[in-house]
Amino acid sequence: MKILFQDSIKSSLKRNLINFGFHYDFKPTVGQMKFGDFKRLTPISDVFGYDRGGPIDRYYIENFLTNNAECIQGRCLEIGDNEYTMRFGGDKVLRSDILHVHERNPQATIIGDISDLPQVEDDSFDCIILTQTLHLIYDFKKALQSTIRILKPGGFLLLTVPGITPIAKDEWGESWYWSFTSRAMQKIMEAVCPQGKTEVENFGNVFSASSFLYGLGWQELTHEQLDYQDPDFQVVVTVKVQKL
Incomplete structure (x- = not known):
């Protein structure tokens, strides 16, 4: 005692x-x-922390785009909307295209599946922003091959994928297939774009990962708690590829 x-x-x-x-x-x-x-036994928020100041994974994603904003220029493509293109590219963007799989998106300039875009010519885009999308595509390698095909030589692909994450409860959860590690993404990109210049990073730690799973918002953590990197607890994996 x-x-x-x-x-x-x-x-x-x-x-x-x-x-x-x-x-x-x-x-x-x-x-x-x-x-x-x-x-x-249930999360504090079941919408990724959007109702608590913003998802923790978005903190890492937006830092990644901030650090690579110089790549977002010329003719750009983004999935779903062009919020990140315009926020981080600004007046460097000469043309902003939006790809969506459904015609019901009035903002979309290209309708189609990123895995199969015969209507888009080779070497069309200076920058492609593909954030938190690859895990929703079962044949993700085909999607990446298509993405690299339509990227101009010298152009950049800015890609993020989930690591440790909750699964969405809405319609996207029905097509949520994958989570990735930095090692997996390095191998995948070497196979898909062997001649490209690829930089892979991971972000997160045991506390930010646990907080994300519980649905806390990123503003509820300190920058010190968010910025500490532990590769054993990867919340977000980022990939920057320059097509050579």
């Missing part, structure tokens, strides 16, 4: 240090773990 009491006191002291930003390697002894608001 005395040993258990001492362990409890030690855990409490170390936990207080964490609250002040110290002792991040603290591991509670067995039986002393305090789960707090995470002790639940």
